[in-house]
Amino acid sequence: MKLSVQLAPHNRRGLLLNNPVMTASGTVEYGTEYAQVVDINRLGAIICKGTTLTPRRGNPQPRLAETPSGLLNSVGLQNIGIDALINEKAPIWATWLVPVIVNIAGERVEDYAQLARRLEGVAGVSGIEVNISCPNLARGGMEFGQSPQMAAEVTAAVKANTTLPVIVKLTPNVTDITQIAHAVAEAGADAISLINTVSGMAIDIAKRKPFLGGISGGLSGPAIKPIAVYMVHQVSGAVEVPIIGCGGISCTNDALEFIMAGATAVQVGTANLVSPNAPVEVLEGMERFLEREGVEDIAQLIGAAKAP
Amino acid sequence: MPGTYLLWVMAPEIASEAQPGQFVMVRTSEGYDPLLRRPLSIHRVARGEREHGALALLFAVVGRGTNWLAQRKEGEAIDLLGPLGHGFKVDPPPRNLLLVAGGVGIAPLVFLAQRGIAEGHQVALLLGASAKAQLYPAHLIPPEVNLLVATEDGSVGRRGMVTHLLADHAPGAEQVFACGPISMYQALADMSRKGMFEGKSVQVSMEVRMGCGRGACYGCALETKSGLRLVCKDGPIFELKDLIW
Ligand SMILES: Cc1cc2nc3c(=O)[nH]c(=O)nc-3n(C[C@H](O)[C@H](O)[C@H](O)COP(=O)(O)OP(=O)(O)OC[C@H]3O[C@@H](n4cnc5c(N)ncnc54)[C@H](O)[C@@H]3O)c2cc1C
Ligand SMILES: Cc1cc2nc3c(=O)[nH]c(=O)nc-3n(C[C@H](O)[C@H](O)[C@H](O)COP(=O)(O)O)c2cc1C
Ligand code: FES
Numbered sequence: 419m420k421l422s423v424q425l426a427p428h429n430r431r432g433l434l435l436n437n438p439v440m441t442a443s444g445t446v447e448y449g450t451e452y453a454q455v456v457d458i459n460r461l462g463a464i465i466c467k468g469t470t471l472t473p474r475r476g477n478p479q480p481r482l483a484e485t486p487s488g489l490l491n492s493v494g495l496q497n498i499g500i501d502a503l504i505n506e507k508a509p510i511w512a513t514w515l516v517p518v519i520v521n522i523a524g525e526r527v528e529d530y531a532q533l534a535r536r537l538e539g540v541a542g543v544s545g546i547e548v549n550i551s552c553p554n555l556a557r558g559g560m561e562f563g564q565s566p567q568m569a570a571e572v573t574a575a576v577k578a579n580t581t582l583p584v585i586v587k588l589t590p591n592v593t594d595i596t597q598i599a600h601a602v603a604e605a606g607a608d609a610i611s612l613i614n615t616v617s618g619m620a621i622d623i624a625k626r627k628p629f630l631g632g633i634s635g636g637l638s639g640p641a642i643k644p645i646a647v648y649m650v651h652q653v654s655g656a657v658e659v660p661i662i663g664c665g666g667i668s669c670t671n672d673a674l675e676f677i678m679a680g681a682t683a684v685q686v687g688t689a690n691l692v693s694p695n696a697p698v699e700v701l702e703g704m705e706r707f708l709e710r711e712g713v714e715d716i717a718q719l720i721g722a723a724k725a726p
Numbered sequence: 727m728p729g730t731y732l733l734w735v736m737a738p739e740i741a742s743e744a745q746p747g748q749f750v751m752v753r754t755s756e757g758y759d760p761l762l763r764r765p766l767s768i769h770r771v772a773r774g775e776r777e778h779g780a781l782a783l784l785f786a787v788v789g790r791g792t793n794w795l796a797q798r799k800e801g802e803a804i805d806l807l808g809p810l811g812h813g814f815k816v817d818p819p820p821r822n823l824l825l826v827a828g829g830v831g832i833a834p835l836v837f838l839a840q841r842g843i844a845e846g847h848q849v850a851l852l853l854g855a856s857a858k859a860q861l862y863p864a865h866l867i868p869p870e871v872n873l874l875v876a877t878e879d880g881s882v883g884r885r886g887m888v889t890h891l892l893a894d895h896a897p898g899a900e901q902v903f904a905c906g907p908i909s910m911y912q913a914l915a916d917m918s919r920k921g922m923f924e925g926k927s928v929q930v931s932m933e934v935r936m937g938c939g940r941g942a943c944y945g946c947a948l949e950t951k952s953g954l955r956l957v958c959k960d961g962p963i964f965e966l967k968d969l970i971w
Contacts, residue, residue: 487758691938
């Protein structure tokens with residue numbers, strides 16, 4: 419049974435994963451603590467917390483609000499910054515078998531270019547995921563993912579400064595996701611991941627104020643899965659590059675929906691917070707599914723639900 | 727304590743490692759709603775027979791998650807992650823420990839009292855509640871503990887806030903440990919500013935909304951005097967003097 423997938427077929431280095439199951443950015447920090455509770459070498463890849471040029475403190479409390487089968491967060495991209503990531507985390511990653519992909523975010527196009535430059539040649543880093551979809555940044559972040567021109571500009575800037583495979587992560591908070599996907603694919607993205615969180619808000623009726631410290635936040639979890647599956651379906655029909663599906667995946671069947679909609683790989687996010695072993699369980703269920711259905715290569719399932 | 731539940735769970739791996747002040751993350755649904763686990767302090771571990779592997783949770787029903795948990799019947803399985811966080815730090819030579827509990831804040835302090843006595847400390851517990859009916863039952867507290875009670879309505883013990891008992895008892899203690907509502911910590915911080923705890927360690931258990939409970943999501947970050955801290959991983963126990971009010 420073949421589970422391995424190539425996420426960057428046109429990149430010289432390539433990004434070959436042993437299997438299509440990854441952890442989503444922001445839900446396993448830098449993977450180092452996670453590695454103590456989960457057998458991370460079972461996974462396809464680890465994607466670390468969104469990282470900026472300088473450390474960020476993030477938003478005030480409360481940062482989390484639960485919604486029906488969902489989670490609204492306004493963490494605000496709290497992170498240790500690229501220097502600490504390179505000096506303290508990458509050396510640990512370099513000893514791992516599982517590839518680590520660094521999620522980067524910025525407020526200016528030049529931030530992304532510089533981040534990519536800094537990561538070039540760093541042992542322990544196997545790829546870059548460009549977050550042009552963070553709803554919790556005052557400037558930049560999601561704005562880049564909402565305009566095809568800006569999205570292409572950021573993608574091109576990163577590509578020009580790295581030989582690493584580049585995944586561009588899209589926001590669902592747009593009118594036509596296929597336009598953005600086209601733009602980043604044209605600009606050289608090796609793969610596209612979607613979706614980041616859906617913008618949302620909650621009100622504290624006792625205080626008559628926004629509930630979250632960051633006023634609005636990003637919705638994740640099972641509540642957003644149908645939105646994400648549909649976007650994967652749309653985008654995989656529109657571009658040639660591999661698609662990584664993400665949004666509400668909690669079990670194997672969820673992951674298979676994304677793959678059949680056209681995703682080559684998947685990311686598990688919010689479900690990790692509830693059950694750290696969720697990605698491993700998703701993978702094990704996938705193995706059982708392939709076995710039971712007599713599927714020899716996961717590739718046979720990619721886009722299986724597309725109209726003939 | 728109407729509305730408050732004591733739940734014993736067989737969880738040998740957690741019980742054998744648990745330290746007072748640590749917590750578990752409890753799933754409170756079978757599906758995805760409510761989605762997140764709920765943090766609950768480890769209330770006690772089965773005494774003298776730790777291989778027995780039981781631990782207790784004490785919780786107030788305040789919403790859907792705790793309500794779901796209160797409906798569990800004997801023999802059912804529940805899903806716990808733990809032990810999580812850093813517990814109370816008790817300095818080694820046997821000393822006088824002063825525990826201050828407000829309402830359901832007694833939860834982690836009974837475990838601390840158990841452990842403190844086992845390690846040869848003198849333990850005094852200031853136990854407060856709104857009224858007699860809301861008071862944690864005295865017979866569940868280790869008999870070696872010097873128990874002092876305050877109720878807001880005066881139905882038993884001293885009338886008023888539990889912190890009013892501190893003036894008499896803080897001077898004799900080397901370390902203070904507190905768990906209760908934020909208003910109680912604010913009262914402690916006021917007393918601290920007035921010099922009540924000069925040179926003493928005062929440790930409190932902080933409560934914020936948690937996502938993962940183990941440092942993965944940054945949902946529980948708290949600004950302290952020594953920088954941004956994660957309540958789940960760096961806490962939930964903090965030195966009172968490190969907190970910002
Ligand atoms: C480290 C830690 C240990 C804890 N130990 C205990 C314990 O031993 N016993 C116990 O009874 N409780 C404890 N709590 C509190 C407990 O986790 C919450 O009461 C519980 O999560 C509520 O879940 P629910 O689904 O019943 O309520 P929800 O439906 O989530 O909320 C009910 C109400 O409580 C409010 N609320 C919920 N959580 C919080 C919060 N964190 N801060 C402020 N307001 C909140 C909501 O706004 C709402 O009004 C602890 C909390 C922490 C962080
Ligand atoms: C607490 C939290 C923090 C997140 N942080 C980031 C981040 O730093 N960078 C990023 O690209 N996405 C971030 N995300 C988005 C997730 O990676 C993912 O795209 C989204 O949550 C949808 O997937 P899910 O429903 O499986 O969680 C975060 C999500 C959550 C819940
Ligand atoms: S609750 Fe997730 S980091 Fe503390």
